[in-house]
Amino acid sequence: MKRFLKVLVLLCFAGSIFSCKKESTTFSYAWILNNSTVNVKLIPVKNSQLNAVESIIIRNNDSIKIITNDFAGKGKLKNPGFQNEVLLTADALLVIFNNTDSVIHYRDTSSPNMFPNINSVYQTNERGFMNIANWKWSYKDVSKHKLENYYKFIFTEEDYNFARQ
Numbered sequence: 123m124k125r126f127l128k129v130l131v132l133l134c135f136a137g138s139i140f141s142c143k144k145e146s147t148t149f150s151y152a153w154i155l156n157n158s159t160v161n162v163k164l165i166p167v168k169n170s171q172l173n174a175v176e177s178i179i180i181r182n183n184d185s186i187k188i189i190t191n192d193f194a195g196k197g198k199l200k201n202p203g204f205q206n207e208v209l210l211t212a213d214a215l216l217v218i219f220n221n222t223d224s225v226i227h228y229r230d231t232s233s234p235n236m237f238p239n240i241n242s243v244y245q246t247n248e249r250g251f252m253n254i255a256n257w258k259w260s261y262k263d264v265s266k267h268k269l270e271n272y273y274k275f276i277f278t279e280e281d282y283n284f285a286r287q
Contacts, residue, residue: 146266148193150204152257152273156180158282160220166212167226170236173212180277198269200261203254215251216240217277223285227251241284249284251275 156162165177180186191204214236215227225241229252245253257273264270 146196146198146268148196148199148202148269148271150189150191150193150202150271150273151187152189152204153185153187153275154178154180155185155274155276156182157276158182158219158279160282162277163218163221165216165218167214167216167236168212170213172216185274198263198267199271200269201259201271204271204273212252217251217281217285219282219285223282225281225285241287243284249281 154164159182161182162180163177164180166173178186178188189204191202193199193202196202213229216224216237217227218224224237225243226237227243227245227250228236229245243250248256250256254273257275260272262270262272
């Protein structure tokens, strides 16, 4: 009888371990790449004001990781997007190439008159930084319970040439 109880307790313990369901999690990583031949400076614009304190400089042919988001307990999500309080919540983004040539990336709700003398790229433009759909997305199914999403926005030589116009 004691042996039976020991086996029963052992089976219950083993069953509880194997019946625990591990929560799946998703991670999102976002990078900005500079494939142009000059340095790029990114300055968020909030409430029509340049926010130079939160600016980012990316050297030519370099990249910077701007975010890692953890969607713990949300399951394995493909293309969930990502959150970045500085860049993606700004009204616009001033992009300065080579410390001299600028272009402004607007949200559709931003006033296009903020910087009337600078070339503009709107969110709906295929090169619009402010639209996450314009970021290159890929993913990796890392394990049974983990999925990683990768987002990249690439500034190109064509972007630099547009700013120079």
